[in-house]
Amino acid sequence: MQLSRNAKESLKLATALVSVYAIAMGLNWEKPFWAGFAVIVCSQANLGQSLNRAILWIMGTLFALMGGWLIVALFPQDRWLFMIALSLWVASCVYFLQRSRYQYFWITCGYVILLLWDATGGDLSISYEEGILRVQESLLGIVVYGLIAVLIWPNCSRDELDKASAELLEKHRLFAESCFDRIQKQEKVEVRPDKRVELLKTDTRLNTAINDASSDSYEIWECRKQWNHFGHRATAVTQSLLKLEESLALSSELGVSKYLSGVDEYIEDIQDRFAQIKHAMSGGGLADRAVERNIQGDVEKIKELSTFQTAALAITRRSLNDLAVETRFFIDSVNDIQQMGRSYLKFPDEGGGYWLGLLMPDPDRLGNVVRVLVGIWIAYLSYLFVPGMIGGLLVVLLITVIAIIAAVSPQIRLFETCIYTILVCLMSAPLYFFVMPKLQGFYSLGIMIFIWTFIVCYLANRAFGTQSMIRTLVLIFPQIIFNFNDYQTYSFVVYTNYVFVLAIIFCILAVSRNIPFSSHPERNFKKNVDRLLNSAACLILQGDIPEARRRSILYRLYILYHINIVFIAYKSILYWMDGIDKNRIKGMSRYQMERVISLLMLIANQVKILYGIDKSKMKFVAPKRMMREAFIWRCLAGKILFYLSGKKREVHIDSLRRGYRRIFHRANVDVNELMEMGACSAKSKEGVSNFLYFLGVTHCINNYLAELFHLSESLDWERFCEERFL
Numbered sequence: 001m002q003l004s005r006n007a008k009e010s011l012k013l014a015t016a017l018v019s020v021y022a023i024a025m026g027l028n029w030e031k032p033f034w035a036g037f038a039v040i041v042c043s044q045a046n047l048g049q050s051l052n053r054a055i056l057w058i059m060g061t062l063f064a065l066m067g068g069w070l071i072v073a074l075f076p077q078d079r080w081l082f083m084i085a086l087s088l089w090v091a092s093c094v095y096f097l098q099r100s101r102y103q104y105f106w107i108t109c110g111y112v113i114l115l116l117w118d119a120t121g122g123d124l125s126i127s128y129e130e131g132i133l134r135v136q137e138s139l140l141g142i143v144v145y146g147l148i149a150v151l152i153w154p155n156c157s158r159d160e161l162d163k164a165s166a167e168l169l170e171k172h173r174l175f176a177e178s179c180f181d182r183i184q185k186q187e188k189v190e191v192r193p194d195k196r197v198e199l200l201k202t203d204t205r206l207n208t209a210i211n212d213a214s215s216d217s218y219e220i221w222e223c224r225k226q227w228n229h230f231g232h233r234a235t236a237v238t239q240s241l242l243k244l245e246e247s248l249a250l251s252s253e254l255g256v257s258k259y260l261s262g263v264d265e266y267i268e269d270i271q272d273r274f275a276q277i278k279h280a281m282s283g284g285g286l287a288d289r290a291v292e293r294n295i296q297g298d299v300e301k302i303k304e305l306s307t308f309q310t311a312a313l314a315i316t317r318r319s320l321n322d323l324a325v326e327t328r329f330f331i332d333s334v335n336d337i338q339q340m341g342r343s344y345l346k347f348p349d350e351g352g353g354y355w356l357g358l359l360m361p362d363p364d365r366l367g368n369v370v371r372v373l374v375g376i377w378i379a380y381l382s383y384l385f386v387p388g389m390i391g392g393l394l395v396v397l398l399i400t401v402i403a404i405i406a407a408v409s410p411q412i413r414l415f416e417t418c419i420y421t422i423l424v425c426l427m428s429a430p431l432y433f434f435v436m437p438k439l440q441g442f443y444s445l446g447i448m449i450f451i452w453t454f455i456v457c458y459l460a461n462r463a464f465g466t467q468s469m470i471r472t473l474v475l476i477f478p479q480i481i482f483n484f485n486d487y488q489t490y491s492f493v494v495y496t497n498y499v500f501v502l503a504i505i506f507c508i509l510a511v512s513r514n515i516p517f518s519s520h521p522e523r524n525f526k527k528n529v530d531r532l533l534n535s536a537a538c539l540i541l542q543g544d545i546p547e548a549r550r551r552s553i554l555y556r557l558y559i560l561y562h563i564n565i566v567f568i569a570y571k572s573i574l575y576w577m578d579g580i581d582k583n584r585i586k587g588m589s590r591y592q593m594e595r596v597i598s599l600l601m602l603i604a605n606q607v608k609i610l611y612g613i614d615k616s617k618m619k620f621v622a623p624k625r626m627m628r629e630a631f632i633w634r635c636l637a638g639k640i641l642f643y644l645s646g647k648k649r650e651v652h653i654d655s656l657r658r659g660y661r662r663i664f665h666r667a668n669v670d671v672n673e674l675m676e677m678g679a680c681s682a683k684s685k686e687g688v689s690n691f692l693y694f695l696g697v698t699h700c701i702n703n704y705l706a707e708l709f710h711l712s713e714s715l716d717w718e719r720f721c722e723e724r725f726l
Contacts, residue, residue: 058139256313360560405469
């Protein structure tokens, strides 16, 4: 009989749990549960993810123990200073885990330090011995599950990496062919939101698969730098294709081939590059090195076009050239994998965006930090001032664990999680009261643990997935209630106390998760929409800031903050959209919500491009009159974005609409004189190209703003965001 992957993973988890309990109880360890806890947390969808979690668990545990002992040494007798230091430690872990590649390291750092505190019962004088014991128990669980995952039905992620890379390359090819086909047929290119989201998700899947395969495949580990570079270059090609589609939406009907030279040869060359990349990745040998391509415009023919048509051609030309550059680098990265090349050395700043996102603050991350701290302090103060509080320090520990995990998944339905967890705990009652007291020896107990774990794991994996928070909790809480050890005792009071502890934990979390702002998915969706529009407006208005101010540290931090928001806001919007019940949307239709998201993604992309344009070269060729028109456009576009973000008091609606209609005429300048200036020198030519590119980007933003503005007038955001039972 052929077992499913779910059945195999459930059997492996059950076998690992029985094994760690047998070893821990054989060694007479006081709390074998923590070894089982390590097994449950490390069991993931594939071997790479499991090994990654195991390594991060060990490193996080050791780091947390050193931090815990340091805090104990600094504040051994002052519980308030001790708790403040502990809160600062947990807050730092929660803050970094939300944007880190190594989330489980920070999760472990955050709760192991409280686990140490709970294990000592508040008596910090024995923290060292308890810390060493927790490390031993955790290592036991990690080693046992690691051996079972490697030796029994290993689910290596190399196949997933091959599938993800092949799927992304095929989507690249199809996406490019769709754009090129419209160019050759001179048909209007429509921006396809569904295809764009699919492409972005596949790109994310590839980078995740690279990270997993680097852990469970020696072949990938040996060339991990080449594979990581391949992932970065694949993302760059993805972004270039998205920008190309956006630009062609303006210019494809003009007949790009008439005004740009060598377009047909360019299309043939790019299609050949995608074919070679796919052939090389399938093991067909090295891809041929691509030659540099630079699409140029026919100046005499372009002079016949209007300003906006010229600007549309300028942005299309830049997008085509960018795609040619990125596919050339992409080929180099593919060849690196085949022959262990080092082209990645040319890109030392590929991780710059990661560090910017990790260190730069954003309101959602800070809000999650506050939520976790509020939960910890409510539990701690209850422990101090409520006599005989059920659970004691265990409540503080478990609230910390669940709140930290929930910080990574803030849109999780807490009520649903609570119901399923309590239901599984109630289902364990017959085993606890009627089966376990009659078991003779560990062999019969091991059979019960195996069968119970297999059933719960199998059903939870099918219902929620292997990485779901609910799946983890329904496996962990029965282990707490069973409390397997060599001196097993059974008590109805103990069992009911644990169930009440679970209820208390979720009640505290229900309060803390709405501080400092609501966790309602519709409200957070709207909040992130406003945040994106506000930051886009701030970046657009930075075009004419004096040079002295640009050099100040505060100004640079201000700009980096808004750039970071524009980079991450649309991901947050998509994330909160997943938490919205699509069948109960009010104030707008599902199509309207998807269209809003699509327009926001387009605006965010164009604002990032606009901010990156070299303005100094524009000033070199563009007369003051043109720069004045550009400044007026920035002011009007900024006002519209501020208005759409909910800041209605900053501009009167009538004047806004009048100014909005004027945007499309403000930049309508004479292009002929720019073309003549561009023929003077290479510097002039580059300046003209930058200015026309600027006009093209503003044209894109104008169109997207126009549609978003009219769409927003038909939406009822107040009704959409109103509170209702979820």
